[in-house]
Amino acid sequence: MSSLFGNFQWPLLQCILLLCTLAKEIRTLSPDGQALVNFRTAILSSDGVIQQWRPEDPDPCGWKGVKCDPKSKRVISLSLPGHKLSGSISPDIGKLDQLQFLALHDNNFYGTIPSDIGNCTYLGSLFLQGNYLSGLIPSELGNISELENLDLSSNSLSGSIPPSLGKLNKLVLL
Numbered sequence: 271m272s273s274l275f276g277n278f279q280w281p282l283l284q285c286i287l288l289l290c291t292l293a294k295e296i297r298t299l300s301p302d303g304q305a306l307v308n309f310r311t312a313i314l315s316s317d318g319v320i321q322q323w324r325p326e327d328p329d330p331c332g333w334k335g336v337k338c339d340p341k342s343k344r345v346i347s348l349s350l351p352g353h354k355l356s357g358s359i360s361p362d363i364g365k366l367d368q369l370q371f372l373a374l375h376d377n378n379f380y381g382t383i384p385s386d387i388g389n390c391t392y393l394g395s396l397f398l399q400g401n402y403l404s405g406l407i408p409s410e411l412g413n414i415s416e417l418e419n420l421d422l423s424s425n426s427l428s429g430s431i432p433p434s435l436g437k438l439n440k441l442v443l444l
Contacts, residue, residue, distance in 0.1 A: 300328065300329070300330065302366055305360075305363065306333065306362075312357050313355050316356065317354045319335065320333075320334065320335070320355075335348060335353075344368040345369060346369060348363075348366065348372050348373070349371065352376040356378035357380070358379065358382075359383065362386070363384060364385075364386025364387055365389070367392070368392055373397040375398060375399045376401075379402065379403055380401070387410065388411055389410075389413070391414055392416050394418050395419040396411075396417060396420050397419070398421065399423040399424050400424045402425065402426060404428065405427065405429075411432070412432060412436075412438065415440070418441060419442060420435075420438075420444050421443060
């Protein structure tokens with residue numbers, strides 16, 4: 271009898287290990303979720319709005335300020351205006367390549383506008399006004415061919431408007 275049980279121990283152990291590995295992979299945070307966690311990490315203080323963004327949660331679609339496409343579960347909107355967010359805007363925001371709406375206005379962001387936002391080519395609205403952003407407007411914003419609304423006012427930006435923004439045929443608000 272013990273020989274029969276011994277024959278089943280190893281395969282049983284392998285099955286348990288396989289199930290544990292699969293369970294871990296199922297709970298893994300999506301790439302969009304990881305980009306949002308990295309965005310959150312760059313924020314030094316806030317009114318608490320992003321405290322419930324947890325890396326343990328594999329689905330960021332229920333997080334405050336985040337909206338996802340119902341079919342693809344990709345992040346299409348990040349809206350966090352007026353939440354006293356302070357820190358830099360993480361370049362990981364550019365990894366949200368299905369983003370259509372980004373509203374981070376009326377916060378306390380400082381530093382430069384990450385050029386990586388130019389990877390968000392489906393972005394139709396970009397609202398960064400009312401922060402403490404400085405430096406040049408990234409020429410990569412000219413890659414966002416769907417951009418209709420761009421508000422960078424009430425910051426400390428320098429330099430001229432990049433010529434690449436002239437390619438934005440759909441731009442209505444600048």
